[in-house]
Amino acid sequence: MSSETASGAAPTFRTDLTGRYRRGNVWAALFLTVTLLSVFFLAALIWTIVNDSFGYVILVNETDPESLTRDGRPLEELDAPSLAAVLEENLPGRRLRSLGNERPLAERSREDLYAIVMDEVVNPEVKATFDLSESLLAKEDIRAVLERDFPEGRLIFRAWLNLKFLGAAQSSVAVAAGVRGAVLGTLMTILVTILVAFPVGIGAAIYLEEYAADNRLGRFIRINIYNLAGVPSIIYGMLGLALFVRLAEPFTSGTAFGAAADPTTANGRTVLSAGLTLALLILPVIIINAQEALRAVPGILRQSSLAVGATKWQTVWHHVLPASFDRILTGTVLAVSRAIGETAPLVVVGASTFLSRDPTSVFSKFTTLPIQIYQWTARPQEEFRRIAAAAILVLLILMLSLNAVAILLRNRIRAKKRLSR
Amino acid sequence: MKKNLNDSNRFEVAIAREAEGGGTSPYALEVRNLDIRYGDFPAVKDVTMAFDKRQVTAIIGPSGCGKSTALRAFNRMNELIPSCSTDGEVLFHGINVYDPGVDAVQVRRWIGMVFQKPNPFPKTIHENIAWGARINGYTGDMDELVESTLQQVALWDEVKDKLKQSALALSGGQQQRLCIARAIAVKPEILLMDEPTSALDPISTAKIESLLDDLKKRYTIIIVTHNMQQAGRVSDKTAFFLQGDLVEYAPTKDLFFNPKDERTENYISGRFG
Numbered sequence: 001m002s003s004e005t006a007s008g009a010a011p012t013f014r015t016d017l018t019g020r021y022r023r024g025n026v027w028a029a030l031f032l033t034v035t036l037l038s039v040f041f042l043a044a045l046i047w048t049i050v051n052d053s054f055g056y057v058i059l060v061n062e063t064d065p066e067s068l069t070r071d072g073r074p075l076e077e078l079d080a081p082s083l084a085a086v087l088e089e090n091l092p093g094r095r096l097r098s099l100g101n102e103r104p105l106a107e108r109s110r111e112d113l114y115a116i117v118m119d120e121v122v123n124p125e126v127k128a129t130f131d132l133s134e135s136l137l138a139k140e141d142i143r144a145v146l147e148r149d150f151p152e153g154r155l156i157f158r159a160w161l162n163l164k165f166l167g168a169a170q171s172s173v174a175v176a177a178g179v180r181g182a183v184l185g186t187l188m189t190i191l192v193t194i195l196v197a198f199p200v201g202i203g204a205a206i207y208l209e210e211y212a213a214d215n216r217l218g219r220f221i222r223i224n225i226y227n228l229a230g231v232p233s234i235i236y237g238m239l240g241l242a243l244f245v246r247l248a249e250p251f252t253s254g255t256a257f258g259a260a261a262d263p264t265t266a267n268g269r270t271v272l273s274a275g276l277t278l279a280l281l282i283l284p285v286i287i288i289n290a291q292e293a294l295r296a297v298p299g300i301l302r303q304s305s306l307a308v309g310a311t312k313w314q315t316v317w318h319h320v321l322p323a324s325f326d327r328i329l330t331g332t333v334l335a336v337s338r339a340i341g342e343t344a345p346l347v348v349v350g351a352s353t354f355l356s357r358d359p360t361s362v363f364s365k366f367t368t369l370p371i372q373i374y375q376w377t378a379r380p381q382e383e384f385r386r387i388a389a390a391a392i393l394v395l396l397i398l399m400l401s402l403n404a405v406a407i408l409l410r411n412r413i414r415a416k417k418r419l420s421r
Numbered sequence: 422m423k424k425n426l427n428d429s430n431r432f433e434v435a436i437a438r439e440a441e442g443g444g445t446s447p448y449a450l451e452v453r454n455l456d457i458r459y460g461d462f463p464a465v466k467d468v469t470m471a472f473d474k475r476q477v478t479a480i481i482g483p484s485g486c487g488k489s490t491a492l493r494a495f496n497r498m499n500e501l502i503p504s505c506s507t508d509g510e511v512l513f514h515g516i517n518v519y520d521p522g523v524d525a526v527q528v529r530r531w532i533g534m535v536f537q538k539p540n541p542f543p544k545t546i547h548e549n550i551a552w553g554a555r556i557n558g559y560t561g562d563m564d565e566l567v568e569s570t571l572q573q574v575a576l577w578d579e580v581k582d583k584l585k586q587s588a589l590a591l592s593g594g595q596q597q598r599l600c601i602a603r604a605i606a607v608k609p610e611i612l613l614m615d616e617p618t619s620a621l622d623p624i625s626t627a628k629i630e631s632l633l634d635d636l637k638k639r640y641t642i643i644i645v646t647h648n649m650q651q652a653g654r655v656s657d658k659t660a661f662f663l664q665g666d667l668v669e670y671a672p673t674k675d676l677f678f679n680p681k682d683e684r685t686e687n688y689i690s691g692r693f694g
Binding site: 183214299300301302303304305306307308309310314317318322323 | 496498501503525526527528529530531533536537538540541542543552553556557598603604607
């Protein structure tokens with residue numbers, strides 16, 4: 001009544017609908033903009049990486065292969081004994097002895113010998129590299145550089161990400177370096193992480209959600225798990241260093257089981273320590289996510305199970321877990337993806353900076369892809385930037401394929417669930 | 422919780438003793454001075470009543486009168502609600518189900534429950550019936566049990582060709598009959614029904630109501646309903662709850678045609694509630 005007396009007219013409703021729509025459209029446009037922006041940044045990121053991973057290189061041979069022909073046959077047509085002879089003529093005696101100690105030249109295959117000749121005698125050296133955009137758009141300029149600065153050089157389009165890169169071990173020469181050790185290290189570390197964090201995380205979540213009383217202690221534990229999820233990863237690295245590398249050294253280096261891979265040097269800085277550290281890192285995330293998944297299971301499902309005389313554990317195992325498993329899996333995938341990309345805690349735990357030997361067991365010294373990338377990007381030479389970019393592509397592909405497997409698995413569980421709807 | 426063998430099969434012992442002719446109670450369930458509180462709020466106040474064996478007893482009353490709460494106290498389902506506290510006795514074969522030595526799992530195995538919304542397990546039809554029997558260690562032939570149980574709820578002919586299909590593909594009414602079948606598959610003595618037809622259409626409701634007549638030959642049925650006509654149609658005795666009090670408890674005909682209490686009369690004549 002007060003508004004009536006104030007304005008002198010009966011109160012009405014606003015009839016203007018366009019204003020309401022306009023406000024909604026402004027927000028929708030804003031959200032579209034930020035979405036496009038993030039897509040743009042993502043595309044920019046991928047382009048930068050791809051741009052660095054492919055492109056022309058200028059190679060200059062230390063020894064011209066033309067000079068290595070024998071009996072008029074070019075190098076690539078030579079048989080094993082002739083190749084061995086080429087090596088004996090061109091390599092210093094010290095190198096020949098060390099090669100012979102590994103495996104006598106006479107016993108080596110033709111492919112092996114040819115690779116050694118190419119690497120160590122012909123020894124093509126990368127003198128200049130160009131990124132993909134330059135290679136596509138400014139080929140004439142590149143040719144000019146070639147003719148002016150490296151008249152004896154060759155111009156080759158090189159994919160830095162290639163099969164040899166995937167299969168080769170770490171090397172101090174960028175062209176010869178590969179990510180095999182780092183990929184193996186990453187896979188083994190993540191396997192340890194999953195094997196530890198997944199069951200422990202789900203177990204803790206089941207206890208906290210289904211069994212723990214809602215008292216002060218339970219709340220204290222819950223709050224702390226939330227806090228742990230926010231602790232910077234390098235702190236977990238410190239924890240892993242103190243706990244797994246130092247304190248549990250006999251176990252993490254394998255000496256306690258008599259299974260040490262290289263007892264003199266590992267000192268607990270092993271795949272196992274790295275995996276356990278990453279497991280600790282993602283454990284709170286997995287617990288919180290699994291708790292939420294369990295909480296989302298309707299209470300009526302629990303009640304109907306209990307009402308036929310099921311125990312709590314039977315209810316959880318047969319009904320609650322199957323009903324929440326797809327959500328638990330989704331959260332675990334996200335957490336594991338985070339663990340794959342972690343660098344800082346592994347630096348603290350003691351990732352090897354240069355590892356030419358593959359990890360053979362969980363007690364081996366380790367390096368992982370992010371560590372490898374970090375080290376290569378820190379090198380001043382252009383070629384290392386290229387292989388760092390290629391390694392980033394490997395990491396991304398690895399991560400995406402692990403995620404894809406997990407998502408497929410989840411979808412199968414979902415489809416099963418939906419079928420039963 | 423420490424339990425010796427005697428504790429965990431107390432009901433079996435008592436039932437076996439009665440079968441041999443020792444001290445049979447005329448009632449399936451006796452409730453004495455039942456008090457239930459949600460925190461400070463009294464939901465059920467000092468209710469004392471007994472339920473006849475192999476009869477249908479209806480509990481009616483307006484929303485919030487405590488009828489569902491009382492029902493859920495009979496098989497200790499209220500324990501899932503942390504703030505809920507229960508005092509008094511619920512005697513089943515002379516044993517107080519709230520006795521410290523009595524396990525709620527055992528209580529629920531003998532006193533089954535059907536809920537308001539049809540809620541079959543997200544599993545196959547077969548598994549919905551078989552699961553309860555299996556976890557309770559049923560030693561007989563499972564397929565036979567599934568068939569006989571589904572026949573008891575008049576669902577066998579409708580689902581016999583799709584036992585391996587999901588129970589959630591059934592219609593609401595079929596699902597609710599499956600839930601009844603799930604409850605009786607473990608051969609309980611008492612069946613608690615919490616507004617079992619309130620989410621169903623009239624035809625499905627009629628099917629379930631007609632089932633109750635058959636089921637009461639084997640089971641004692643206690644049904645909570647907000648539908649007075651339903652109580653009148655299906656029950657032998659009716660209890661009227663109001664604000665946590667048991668106002669009147671009498672044979673259904675007497676309660677509906679000769680209510681002793683003014684509040685009952687007001688309620689059944691539609692003056693409130």
